[in-house]
Amino acid sequence: MANLLSLSILTVVLSGCMIQVNAKSADVTLQENLSLDAGSLNKFDIEAGAGSLEIRGDASSTEIQVQANIRTTEDKNYTLELDQSGSTARLVAKHHSHNGSWYGSSPKIDLIIIMPDSLMLDIDDGSGEIEVSNIGNALNLKDGSGSATIENIKGNVKIDDGSGGLTITGVQGNIELEDGSGSLVVSNVTGNVEIDDGSGSLSVKDVSGKVTIDDGSGGISVKRAGALKIIDAGSGGLSISDIEGETDIDS
Numbered sequence: 001m002a003n004l005l006s007l008s009i010l011t012v013v014l015s016g017c018m019i020q021v022n023a024k025s026a027d028v029t030l031q032e033n034l035s036l037d038a039g040s041l042n043k044f045d046i047e048a049g050a051g052s053l054e055i056r057g058d059a060s061s062t063e064i065q066v067q068a069n070i071r072t073t074e075d076k077n078y079t080l081e082l083d084q085s086g087s088t089a090r091l092v093a094k095h096h097s098h099n100g101s102w103y104g105s106s107p108k109i110d111l112i113i114i115m116p117d118s119l120m121l122d123i124d125d126g127s128g129e130i131e132v133s134n135i136g137n138a139l140n141l142k143d144g145s146g147s148a149t150i151e152n153i154k155g156n157v158k159i160d161d162g163s164g165g166l167t168i169t170g171v172q173g174n175i176e177l178e179d180g181s182g183s184l185v186v187s188n189v190t191g192n193v194e195i196d197d198g199s200g201s202l203s204v205k206d207v208s209g210k211v212t213i214d215d216g217s218g219g220i221s222v223k224r225a226g227a228l229k230i231i232d233a234g235s236g237g238l239s240i241s242d243i244e245g246e247t248d249i250d251s
Contacts, residue, residue: 028074034066034082034091042087044119049094049126051108052146057117057134064089069110078109089119094126120155138173147182156191165200174209183218193225201236210245 044064046053064082072078078095095107108128115121117136125141130148132139138155141148147165150157156173159166165183168175174191177184181199192209195202198216205223213220215234222228227245230238240247 028072028076030070030072032068032070032080034064034068034080036064036082036084036089038063038089038116038119040087041084041089041116041119043089044115044121045088045090046113046121046123046125047090047092047094048111048124048128049109050106050128051093052110052129053113053123053125054111054131055113055115055121055123055133055135057119057136058114059117059134059136061114061116064091064116065114066091066093067112068093069112070107071109072107078107080109117154197234 039062066082068080070078070080072095079092081092083090093109093111095109110128117134120137121132121135122140123132123142125143127145129146130141130143132141132149132153133151135152136154139150139153139157141150141158142160143162143164145163148161148167150168152170154172156175157168157171158176159178161177161179161182163181166179167185169187171189171191175186175189175193177194178196179198179200183201184195184197184203186193186195186204187206189207189209192212193204193207194212195204196214197218200218202213202215202218203221204211204225207225210227210229211222211225212229212231214231217235219236219238220230220233221239222243224242225244227247228240228243229248231250233249
């Protein structure tokens with residue numbers, strides 16, 4: 001009878017508990033530093049997972065410098081590599097997939113990168129805040145989620161953005177932008193701007209070339225542009241001023 005009573009009590013206790021299978025917590029923190037001579041490079045490819053990403057171009061730099069602040073699990077199940085293939089440098093910084101759940105902190109790799117400003121830059125980023133500044137060449141960015149700030153780019157900019165606010169300012173070149181959701185601010189561009197926007201407010205100003213917008217929802221504001229074509233204004237308010245050339249709006 002005593003054994004049956006103990007079993008009954010154990011059953012009641014377990015029925016009120018949540019059992020986590022293969023659950024992990026990223027409670028190990030460390031820092032790694034990488035560098036690569038850039039003398040023979042003309043392009044830099046970055047593949048990053050979860051974590052913030054700060055990239056600064058430096059006209060006086062002769063190498064790529066990477067500081068990685070890592071939050072991971074005890075088994076350190078991540079890849080952090082900086083290598084070269086021909087004239088292209090490639091940085092991979094991401095955790096491997098985990099079959100199970102996370103409790104507490106999840107893993108991430110926060111990156112601070114200083115690079116020669118002359119390199120073309122190609123970024124494939126998973127999630128986390130992004131800051132890119134002072135690049136003297138073309139920028140191609142594919143971003144999953146998280147806010148992004150792009151400043152002072154001397155080259156064409158192409159961005160495929162999933163979600164999160166996006167600010168782009170000081171581009172000497174054309175901008176081609178596909179945005180899923182989140183606010184969008186574009187300013188001080190000496191080129192054309194093409195925007196395919198899903199949802200969120202949209203502000204464009206001080207563009208010397210033509211602005212083309214295909215918008216789903218959210219307010220649109222365009223000030224001081226060379227020309228303007230709105231393929232679809234979607235839903236939301238529309239404010240336009242100081243357009244030098246042709247203005248074409250299809251509602």
